[in-house]
Amino acid sequence: MAATLVLNPVLQTRTVTQDRRRWFALGVIVAAQLLIVLDATVVTIALPTAQQALHISQANRQWALTAYTIAFGGLLLLGGRIADYTGRKRAFIIGLIGFATASALGGAAINQGMLFGARALQGAFAALMAPAALSLLTVAFTHPRERALAFGLFGAVSGGGSAVGLLIGGVLTEYASWRWTLLISTPIAIAAALGAAAWVHESRATGRTRYDVLGAITSTLGLMALVYGFTQAAPAGNGEGSRWGSPLAVSLFIAAAVLLVSFVLIEVRSSNPLLPMRVVRDRNRGGSFLIGGIVGVALFGTFLFLSYYMQQTLGYSALKTGVAFLPFTVGVIAGSFVSTQLLPRFGARLPMTLGLTLAAIGMVPLTQLGPTSGYWSHVLWPQIIISFGLGIVFGPLTSTALVGVDNRDAGVASALVNAVQQIGGSLGIALLNTIAVSAFTSYLVGHAINPRTNPAGAMVATVHGYTVAFWVAAALMASAAVVAAVFIRVRPEQLEDPHRV
Secondary structure, three states: OHHHHHHHHHHHHHHHHHHHHHHHHHHHHHHHHHHHHHOOOOOOOOHHHHHHHOOOOOOOOOHHHHHHHHHHHHHHHHHHHHHHHHOHHHHHHHHHHHHHHHHHHHHOOOOHHHHHHHHHHHHHHHHHHHHHHHHHHHHHOOOHHHHHHHHHHHHHHHHHHHHHHHHHHHHHHHHOOOOHHHHOHHHHHHHHHHHHHHHOOOOOOOOOOOOOHHHHHHHHHHHHHHHHHHHHHOOOOOOOOOOOOOHHHHHHHHHHHHHHHHHHHHHHHOOOOOOOHHHHHOHHHHHHHHHHHHHHHHHHHHHHHHHHHHHHHOOOOHHHHHHHOHHHHHHHHHHHHHHHHHHHHHOOHHHHHHHHHHHHHHHHHHOOOOOOOOHHHHOHHHHHHHHHHHHHHHHHHHHHOOOOOOHHHHHHHHHHHHHHHHHHHHHHHHHHHHHHHHHHHHHHHHOOOOOOOOHHHHHHHHHHHHHHHHHHHHHHHHHHHHHHHHHOOOOHHHHOOOOOO
16 A cells, blocks of 8 residues: 555656646647648748749749649658658658758748749658648547547648738738748747657557558659649739640649559559558548548638739738738637537537538628728628638548548548648649639620720729639538538547547
8 A cells, every 4th residue: 555655646747747748749749730831821922022032933933832732742642651650750850850941941042943942842841740740649639528629729720820821921021021931930840849859759650661662653743743733724824814725734634644543553452552542431531531622622712812802902911911811810710619619529520511511601702702892891701700610620620531540541641631631722723713714804805894994894803703713612612511411420439549440
């Protein structure tokens, strides 16, 4: 008995310490996820200034954004598998250090090639860091309520980080320099790496650790070709229409189709597949991946056109535009806290369906925008409804994508969560931009408007293009709600153990 009395305080101290380390680790992981999501948009508002400073051509300026997206989306599956086999903590720290280095190189860029290369390097290290982060989160939190809170915070950052990036990009560009939109990531990533070394526990997959090299090559090149193909199909921004039928775009789509079909065939036959088909065949995980991709298409396109609308139609500055997106972040955070209450009680189906339905409803008022519409009357409230709905969705979406997955597949499943959203966002920008430009051109022709002699009419046509794109985004959100209602069947008890089927 005496021995027991002596040992209990020690055991309690260890338990408290481990509990604190787990929550400190959550802070580090969330900070890393914020960096990943933020850097996809933080350069957007700073791009005009960077373009002028580095003498970047109109045709090449897109690479400041797409170099990051292509590298990130294309390498995520490989990054997830590397994290599984080499150790998720190790991969996470290496990713953070590499990300910090790439950010410093981008901030110090002396020409466009250096900037584009640094952005691609950021994306590559983010592809290593992102799946490792989500896998570590899955291992650290297994209690239902704690897990719901952890994934809710992670989901809030994933959904609201893009809007935060727009805000920070506007502030830094206005008061410091466009270079600081990249340089600011360096100290944050280094601090996160030090925190990870101190508080994050290592985990890795067991069993055979051979890499599916051929699968890695075909999937990476296939995803890169797909993203690049949609980028090339989008309007060039010099007055011409979409380029869906251009030789380069068509060639890239054909190459993407061949490579991705080859990848699936390789994975079915491989003894050590990069993407085990068991990960996506489950109805819950497959449904969540599909929903993530659809939301990415609609959300990134919405950011794009709201940014254009506020700057070009309402006449907002870069800083004011960034501030105007702040309610989106607040809405996502509020929705994520509601999600943490719903998920342990009702499972994932109800909050996901409810949140996506709210997001679709919030999109509808944006389809009624006009050249004289005001921010407070026509933009603010739809933005809050959309963001609140998505805040309810992101936590259950992330959690569902990992329910029932084997420990050896946690990294690749985590990679898919990010990959579908990132690639969906890339495709959404290209697809919705093409739709908006086509609607703009049709309106000009149908109403016999000459943009040079009738700028007011041209502005009406421009906003008409935005509203058509918003209708498509609303339809996409509604279709995602249908997918959630039909496919998602995760019960509360399944969330207690991330590996329970």
